[in-house]
Amino acid sequence: MPRHFRKRRWLVIPLALAAGLFVFLFMKWLEAGNNGGQKPAEPFRIAGNLYYVGANDVTSFLITTPQGHILIDGGYPGTPPLILASIAKLGFNIRDVKVILNSEPHFDHAGGLAELQKASGAELWASEASADVIGSGGAHDSSGTFLPYKILVWIGILRYPAARVDHRFRDGATIRLGTTALTAHITGGHTRGCTTWSFPVRDGDRELQVVTACSLTLLPGMSLAEPERYPGIRADFEHTFRVLRSLPADIFVTAHAREFGRYRKFLARDKAKNPVDPFIDREGYLRYIDDGEARFRKLLAEQQQRR
Numbered sequence: 001m002p003r004h005f006r007k008r009r010w011l012v013i014p015l016a017l018a019a020g021l022f023v024f025l026f027m028k029w030l031e032a033g034n035n036g037g038q039k040p041a042e043p044f045r046i047a048g049n050l051y052y053v054g055a056n057d058v059t060s061f062l063i064t065t066p067q068g069h070i071l072i073d074g075g076y077p078g079t080p081p082l083i084l085a086s087i088a089k090l091g092f093n094i095r096d097v098k099v100i101l102n103s104e105p106h107f108d109h110a111g112g113l114a115e116l117q118k119a120s121g122a123e124l125w126a127s128e129a130s131a132d133v134i135g136s137g138g139a140h141d142s143s144g145t146f147l148p149y150k151i152l153v154w155i156g157i158l159r160y161p162a163a164r165v166d167h168r169f170r171d172g173a174t175i176r177l178g179t180t181a182l183t184a185h186i187t188g189g190h191t192r193g194c195t196t197w198s199f200p201v202r203d204g205d206r207e208l209q210v211v212t213a214c215s216l217t218l219l220p221g222m223s224l225a226e227p228e229r230y231p232g233i234r235a236d237f238e239h240t241f242r243v244l245r246s247l248p249a250d251i252f253v254t255a256h257a258r259e260f261g262r263y264r265k266f267l268a269r270d271k272a273k274n275p276v277d278p279f280i281d282r283e284g285y286l287r288y289i290d291d292g293e294a295r296f297r298k299l300l301a302e303q304q305q306r307r
């Protein structure tokens, strides 16, 4: 056997190993893209008729009423099995979910909406700006149109099964089901139609005000100084900070669990006199807005300087 051939044979082994590793990592990456690496989280009652049914990071909330339930957010395309298991574990029936709402149409919060809609038969409500994105499975996302994002959408990474939007609403709309009424606040910036929901829950003899606050982060690659990709983004963020500060919030939650301290508050329930108390956190809510606004001002100053 010629010497160079024998040498090549030795090359085959590391090459095969490298190819195997590549395929393995690629599969892992696809899987992570489908579910964002989400793990199950214990479902529990936050307060009154408001329950946590999301994964360990991407959140979903169930609001129960005698006339049917409301579900907010669907996680990644791969998250619905976790959400469905959580709803069942709490003793509720997915078929009783009549209304599905969404915070923002990115694939980590809207990816599972279609499957949850199918499982429940519920009607999906979305803000005007979110509706087109959800209805196209993330293809028509006008608030994330910078090139790397576009490429990811184009090759399908940030796309998800399109859900049927049954109702579109404007800022200030009220959505009622049974005893519960939720008010929609369009708090754009992160995405154009990002929707913050506010509603009261009854907990024993007290009424608590709940706010599901929109993300206050700027998408990577977006400019506040030259916002040709999202005209009005600065005004939207300013409006969002103003609106969020004006809302009476005893309890606040967000689309990513870490941003409202879900796990820390969940653990604190064990030692609390009333398990609802760790979630009553107006201070944390104001800090969330302050931190978001400080990041926004800093980025704006940096981007304006660079011009």
Ligand SMILES: [Zn+2]
Binding pocket: 104, 106, 190, 215
């Ligand atoms: Zn997002």
